[in-house]
Amino acid sequence: MVAEGGSAGGLLMGAITNLAPDRFAGILAAVPFVDALTSILDPDLPLTVIEWDEWGDPLHDPEVYDYMATYTPYENVADDASAYPKILAVTSLNDTRVLYVEPAKWVARLRDAGAPVRLKIEMQAGHGGVSGRYESWRERAFEIAWILEVLRLSDAENAETTAAPAPVES
Known part of the structure; x- marks a missing residue:
């Protein structure tokens, strides 16, 4: 199972990662509010x-x-x-609600502790992600491809299971 949440839902993703890392194959945290204490102190x-x-x-x-x-x-x-699930943190450089430094700082701590984590920073996006229909679709396709990879459902990892089925003898 892969859990997904963004913004305050990203805080939830970070919390469940810490509380129950064995329950998930992956965590997708979009513009995650993962350094909430530091931010809310400012x-x-x-x-x-x-x-x-x-x-x-x-x-x-x-x-x-x-x-x-x-x-x-x-x-x-x-x-x-090191036993944490695979994590994809996606953030945006121009986000004024959850500053990109929050997930970047979180990812650095996760990496230092041995977690399998990736960070993607959208350079032209804000809190709602990239703008434009095609860019938005491209971004979602990237996330879904990552989820399929984590769940081992991608073509690359299942070449033999995605091949055409053998003909049935009658």
């Missing part, structure tokens, strides 16, 4: 202060800080993450 970021109503204010409330630290993906990467 009131100069565009969404931080307005998000305090929903998330709490870890900058001024130690209880909120301690609680967030229990589940935020970046802070909870295992020291040995």
Whole structure:
């Protein structure tokens, strides 16, 4: 099974990766909010202060800080993450909601801990990904190809199973 989520759903992807790495073959995290604690501690970021109503204010409330630290993906990467599922983190350079540094920092920590992880940074995209129908389709095709590879359903990995079936003798 491959789990997929983006933005705050990307935070969920990071959390389930840390909590139950053996339950998934792969994790696709799109513009993942995986360094939430660091970001929400910075009131100069565009969404931080307005998000305090929903998330709490870890900058001024130690209880909120301690609680967030229990589940935020970046802070909870295992020291040995070699048993983690394959991870694809996709982010965008021009995202003002989840800055590209969050998944980049998370991926660096995952790699240091031995996790099998790939990072793709879209250079012309924002929080919603690339614009344009064909570019969007191309991006989704890349993600689906990765999922098929992880699930070992790609043509390259199953050449003998994708060949034409033998004729049936009557």
